[in-house]
Amino acid sequence: MKTPQQRLDEILSKLRQREFRITPQRIAILQAFLNTDQHPSIEQVYKQVKTHFPTTSLATVYKTVNLLKEIGEILEISIADGRNRYDGNRPYPHPHLVCTRCDSIIDPEVGLLDQLTAEVAEATGYRITSHQVQLFGVCPSCQKK
Amino acid sequence: MKTPQQRLDEILSKLRQREFRITPQRIAILQAFLNTDQHPSIEQVYKQVKTHFPTTSLATVYKTVNLLKEIGEILEISIADGRNRYDGNRPYPHPHLVCTRCDSIIDPEVGLLDQLTAEVAEATGYRITSHQVQLFGVCPSCQKK
DNA sequence: ATACATGCAAAACATTTGCATAAGA
DNA sequence: TCTTATGCAAATGTTTTGCATGTAT
Numbered sequence: 387m388k389t390p391q392q393r394l395d396e397i398l399s400k401l402r403q404r405e406f407r408i409t410p411q412r413i414a415i416l417q418a419f420l421n422t423d424q425h426p427s428i429e430q431v432y433k434q435v436k437t438h439f440p441t442t443s444l445a446t447v448y449k450t451v452n453l454l455k456e457i458g459e460i461l462e463i464s465i466a467d468g469r470n471r472y473d474g475n476r477p478y479p480h481p482h483l484v485c486t487r488c489d490s491i492i493d494p495e496v497g498l499l500d501q502l503t504a505e506v507a508e509a510t511g512y513r514i515t516s517h518q519v520q521l522f523g524v525c526p527s528c529q530k531k
Numbered sequence: 532m533k534t535p536q537q538r539l540d541e542i543l544s545k546l547r548q549r550e551f552r553i554t555p556q557r558i559a560i561l562q563a564f565l566n567t568d569q570h571p572s573i574e575q576v577y578k579q580v581k582t583h584f585p586t587t588s589l590a591t592v593y594k595t596v597n598l599l600k601e602i603g604e605i606l607e608i609s610i611a612d613g614r615n616r617y618d619g620n621r622p623y624p625h626p627h628l629v630c631t632r633c634d635s636i637i638d639p640e641v642g643l644l645d646q647l648t649a650e651v652a653e654a655t656g657y658r659i660t661s662h663q664v665q666l667f668g669v670c671p672s673c674q675k676k
Numbered sequence: 677a678t679a680c681a682t683g684c685a686a687a688a689c690a691t692t693t694g695c696a697t698a699a700g701a
Numbered sequence: 702t703c704t705t706a707t708g709c710a711a712a713t714g715t716t717t718t719g720c721a722t723g724t725a726t
Contacts, residue, residue, distance in 0.1 A: 405705095406705085406706090407705060407706065411706080412706085441708080442707090443707070444708095445707080445709075445710095446706080446707055446708070449706080449707085450706095468716090
């Protein structure tokens with residue numbers, strides 16, 4: 387598992403490679419995504435960044451997120467509730483487990499997923515390239531309340 | 532597998548039971564959802580309904596869809612591309628297989644899903660109540676083109 | 677007759693875009 | 702210096718809402 391600092395350096399050098407500019411806003415936005423495992427929304431990142439950088443605009447957050455999506459360094463997660471959420475730590479498709487009470491999202495290990503994909507590819511003839519697997523439920527902590 | 536007519540009758544009697552009114556618009560909207568396996572969007576249903584019923588408004592389609600969601604007779608499918616799509620034939624969570632070229636959606640048999648859910652519940656302690664499983668790929672027909 | 681549904685327009689939301697200005701390289 | 706990024710405001714696209722009118726029961 388990489389540290390947030392390693393991920394940050396990794397992404398910054400990718401940006402430099404492709405001749406995108408390193409701006410303070412981009413660094414702050416990246417840090418907001420990398421220093422949490424909470425799969426934040428755009429709005430959450432915007433608020434977070436604004437505390438340190440009050441002039442930052444929402445449009446810049448959106449533009450930066452789109453840039454990061456394009457270079458493959460952030461994953462967009464759609465949870466059917468209007469606002470997208472993002473994962474900058476594991477920017478490749480993987481299952482999510484969403485607590486419907488506290489809205490938290492974790493990344494469970496799912497050994498059977500490859501088999502499941504293979505099963506469907508076999509049965510249907512589709513060439514499967516990606517997935518979006520969201521499981522919904524109640525986390526142990528919320529079950530106690 | 533139920534016929535569209537059976538599903539229609541089923542849903543209409545549920546509406547009557549709960550003292551919702553049976554209007555021509557509601558019937559037309561229901562038929563648009565039930566007479567296809569194409570998982571249509573709101574806009575598609577709206578266009579379809581308008582050919583027979585030119586005065587129908589988009590707002591009514593939305594309101595009817597929300598009513599059908601509330602009574603559990605339609606499933607909303609979010610595919611991260613802005614517009615939701617709907618399944619009136621199997622209104623319970625099930626996996627979808629989306630062709631990224633032609634945008635079609637089919638409902639594959641996925642025997643391993645229950646095991647996968649059990650695996651995650653076991654490992655995490657979550658009580659899993661629902662899911663959203665979308666596989667993306669290229670369908671056999673689009674592969675040939 | 678009386679509530680509920682419809683249809684229109686306006687509002688609400690998340691997201692995108694255009695453009696003048698600021699600032700990395 | 703020269704191009705790209707920022708920030709603002711306006712535009713977009715989807716979905717929701719308020720309200721007067723129409724209509725199912």
